Amino acid sequence: MWYQNKLTELLGLDYPIIQAPMAGGVTTSRFVSTVSNAGALGMIGAGYMQPDELRFQIREIKSLTTRTFGVNLFIPEQPGISExxxxxxxxxxxxxxxxxxxxxxxxxxxNGSTFEEKVKMIIEEKVPVCSFTFGIPSEDIIRELKKHKIIVIGTATTVNEAVINENMGMDAVVVQGSEAGGHRGTFIKDAQESLIGLMALVPQVVDRVSIPVIASGGVMDGRGLIASMFLGSKAVQMGTAFLTTIESGAxxxxxxxxxxxxxxxxxxxxxxxxxxxxxxxxxxxxxxxxxxxxxxxxxxxxxxxxxxxxxxxxxxxxxxxxxxxxxxxxxSQRQTVHELINGIVSQVDQLLKEF
Amino acid sequence: MWYQNKLTELLGLDYPIIQAPMAGGVTTSRFVSTVSNAGALGMIGAGYMQPDELRFQIREIKSLTTRTFGVNLFIPEQPGISExxxxxxxxxxxxxxxxxxxxxxxxxxxNGSTFEEKVKMIIEEKVPVCSFTFGIPSEDIIRELKKHKIIVIGTATTVNEAVINENMGMDAVVVQGSEAGGHRGTFIKDAQESLIGLMALVPQVVDRVSIPVIASGGVMDGRGLIASMFLGSKAVQMGTAFLTTIESGAxxxxxxxxxxxxxxxxxxxxxxxxxxxxxxxxxxxxxxxxxxxxxxxxxxxxxxxxxxxxxxxxxxxxxxxxxxxxxxxxxSQRQTVHELINGIVSQVDQLLKEF
Structure with a gap:
């Protein structure tokens, strides 16, 4: 079946759909667990969260689902500060x-980052998946996470960024097209030069990495999902489509x-x-x-x-x-998470039948 | 079969592939006629051409192919000029x-434009297809072209531009994603605001127009073609992929x-x-x-x-x-036009078989 592949198997998903880890209160426990319970991957956007807050949410989600869920962290940056x-x-x-x-x-x-504290806690709490934005963690951290069977997923906006993610040991990479909402994950070149449309970006990345590619940016329904998979991705990550669901905390x-x-x-x-x-x-x-x-x-x-x-x-x-x-x-539509996911799956079934 | 639909039928094509009308000497008669003879749509980029030059080329192409070909014109603009x-x-x-x-x-x-002269000549020469960039010609011109059974195709970079193309009587519309090379066809809003990735643009246009949509921007091979068609387009227009062929005049x-x-x-x-x-x-x-x-x-x-x-x-x-x-x-690859087109077609066949 079109909805099962090595990535969905690795992640234990029914469908190749990942809910983008949106920050700023969108990814409530109810929302994330509903996504996971519907057979997609629910993700906590924990970039700006405090460790205690995150631990509380992880435990809450564990009480609401037995399915796979994940946490997204921002790679910390230490800017020069002047008063x-x-x-x-x-x-x-x-x-x-x-x-x-x-x-x-x-x-x-x-200045000061709680990144390492959060990584430690994610290991303690045995969170199944950890994804990263704005760069790549140290080899030590990646090794430690993988030692504890945590699946690690990176973010790339260019081919080079995807290759670096693979070389650093990521299990999969989210490829973010210029269409995507929220922050650009760019961490090598200038963000303006790294605005590549998903249609061009996915096949160029797929041609150069062997880890599974997750397409993100502008994918809103079954058409986008099946198009992304024909381009070579193994799943899609969707933000905007999930943001307007009834359950989202936006x-x-x-x-x-x-x-x-x-x-x-x-x-x-x-x-x-x-x-x-x-x-x-x-x-x-x-x-x-x-x-x-x-x-x-x-x-x-x-x-x-x-x-x-x-x-x-x-x-x-x-x-x-x-x-x-x-x-x-x-x-975008105002609908429940189940309606969104079931709608996508039956749309793809229909499209494949008609084609 | 996936490669035949109402648009390929209208245009008399074997495959839903249009060679983008690149200006600046790329679209030589040999090149355009080779594309048409291979079952795709060859297009002359005549935006900057003089009428005599264009007439000569149209006649040359007619001597080289009996298949459908077309001419692309730029809608003229009269800028204020100061020394x-x-x-x-x-x-x-x-x-x-x-x-x-x-x-x-x-x-x-x-100042001064040869646009109307070229339109008149296209009618005289019975060119099968005429496409437009940078706007839409007057209703009179569209009516005149259609009266002479010339298929008219517009260019849009946003949903609104596509809707206007349909309302003005265009037979089809090229939807140009932000990935596309060469000039932005934008004619309503600011070009920066009209940089929409093809993955997001095609389905949003398809949902709002009933004329056939042609996807362009970043499409280079069979993966891009089939992805674009699952998004709802009836064909793709490819520039960069054709530019590096042996026959192109670039x-x-x-x-x-x-x-x-x-x-x-x-x-x-x-x-x-x-x-x-x-x-x-x-x-x-x-x-x-x-x-x-x-x-x-x-x-x-x-x-x-x-x-x-x-x-x-x-x-x-x-x-x-x-x-x-x-x-x-x-x-991109250095290959012949036939290799490019046949490669795309067999790649799509293969992808559909595997899926």
Whole structure:
């Protein structure tokens, strides 16, 4: 059957579908476990999570499903920090704070990463799958994870990045096309040069690596899934399609924005986190568009803009939230996780029958 | 059979493959007729051609094939011209002229278009297919062409552009993904906002138009063709894959550049023509990268840079040619047109058998 292959076997999935590990509260335990229970791979977006918070969620998910699930971590970066730089970046954000009526203290940032702590905990908790974004962990960490039978999955936006993932021992690699919503996983060249459309990217990667390739970016339904598999991928990773499901923890205004958007309304921006990411263009992005060179480096900018986005969410104001979205928005639907997954599977069955 | 549908029937093709109408000497009569004789659709890139030149080529092709072929025209634009603006743009180009040792007079530009003359001639010559880039011709012209049984095909980079093409009476529409080499066909919104990956673009267009959709951008082999068809397209249009064939009229250095390039080496640039187009990054692009806001409008810039590119071609210097290329470069091969087309067809047969 088209939906079973070496990757679905390795991951113990019914279908070659992975729910993208979206950060920012989208991947609640209920949501992730529902995806896993439906036969796809549920993933926790733990990039910005604290270890305790993550441990709590892992245990919660274990109580809700016996199927495979995973955790995604961001490879840490230690930006150079100057008080001056942070002040400058905060100054740029002041008009947005004023618009939303945010008083209180200005946010600050201190270097320090909980990455290794989270890896240790993932091993302790025997999480079945661990994926990585923004680079590749040390060989020691990869070896340690694999020793504990944890399946490791990397992220690549170019052929070279995919090859490095394979050489470093990753069991599979997510190949992120330019269509994808949220952060670009690019870690070698400039992100702008690494915006390769999925149609061109997947076969070029498949020709050069032997580990299973997972296609991501713009895949929203059975058509995208079967197209990606004919290009040579063994599964797809879908973010935007899962974000608008009933069970996802995304803010209602975020879901609404995606459900109403058109494919030419998403843009790449660095203003929310310091790293390029694709979201629906809004006032936040427009106001800082011409100051992108002045904002703080990743992840400092993330922490500086965090209170603004939280307050915007509280006020149900999508103009100041980060409305991450891929380019397949017109295909988004308000439906349950089961409806999404079953719909994809029966659409593929139908397409293969008709062809 | 997978290779026959209402579009291939309309066009009288053996296979759902269209050779992209590349301008700049690529589409010689030998090349176009070879493509048509192989059962795909050969197209003349006549955007910059003079009517007499085009008529000569149409007659030559008619003597070489009895199969369907077509002509692509650019919808004319009348930019505001000032001597000052042209002088400024020429000044920016002076260092490049010096590098290549170009003496002679500076190029000039006069408004005026031969578009309607070429349309009239296409009707007189009974060319089977006429496609358009950079917009849509007047209703009168479309009506006139259709009255003479000429099949008209438009170009779209967004859903809205595709819908307009359908509403204006086009028989089919080429949907150009962000992966595509050469000029962006965008004619409504900003070109940057209209860079939609093919994986996301095709199904969203198919859901909103009823005319046949032709997928283009990053498609290089049987995998891309069958993937595009599962997304809902009725054919693919391929440029880069055809450009490196033995028969194509592209400069050897252009072919070599594509054969050696990697997927992350192409860039969008406006420096050659005034309109954004994707090509392999070279010295010409790098030297003018930070002056893109100072160059002349399309098509003036095309005429101003033309002598530089011609001299670079004469000197076999790819650093100052326009090396148009899509993002699928690693899949390019030096082969004959027949090998390319037959290879695609048997690859699709094989993929469908294995699946």
């Amino acid at each position: 001056e730089g942070i002040n400058e970046a905060n100054e740029l954000l002041q008009p947005l704070r004023n618009t939303l009526g945010i008083k209180g203290e200005l946010p600050t940032y201190e 803010h209602e205004e975020h879901k609404n924005a995606i459900l109403q958007a058109t494919e030419d309304e998403t843009m790449l921006t660095t203003v929310f986190s310091g790293k390029p990411a694709r979201g629906i263009n809004n006032q936040f992005m427009k106001e800082l568009k011409h100051s992108e060179h002045l904002i703080a480096a990743y992840p400092i900018q993330h922490y500086l803009t965090s209170p603004i986005r939280k307050e915007a969410a509280r006020q149900n104001n999508p103009e100041f939230m980060s409305l991450w979205s891929g380019q397949g928005v017109r295909m | 000052e603006g042209i002088n400024e743009a020429n000044e920016l180009l002076q260092p490049l002229r010096n590098t290549l040792g170009i003496k002679g007079e500076l190029p000039t530009y006069e 400069h050897e250095e252009h072919k070599n550049a594509i054969l050696q390039a990697t997927e992350d080496e192409t860039m969008l640039t406006t420096v050659f023509s005034g309109k954004p187009a994707r090509g392999i990054n070279n010295q010409f692009m790098k030297e003018l990268k930070h002056s893109e806001h100072l160059i002349a409008a399309y098509p003036i810039q095309h005429y101003l840079t033309s002598p530089i590119r011609k001299e670079a071609a004469r000197q076999n210097n790819p650093e100052f040619m326009s090396l148009w290329s899509g993002q699928g470069v690693r899949m």
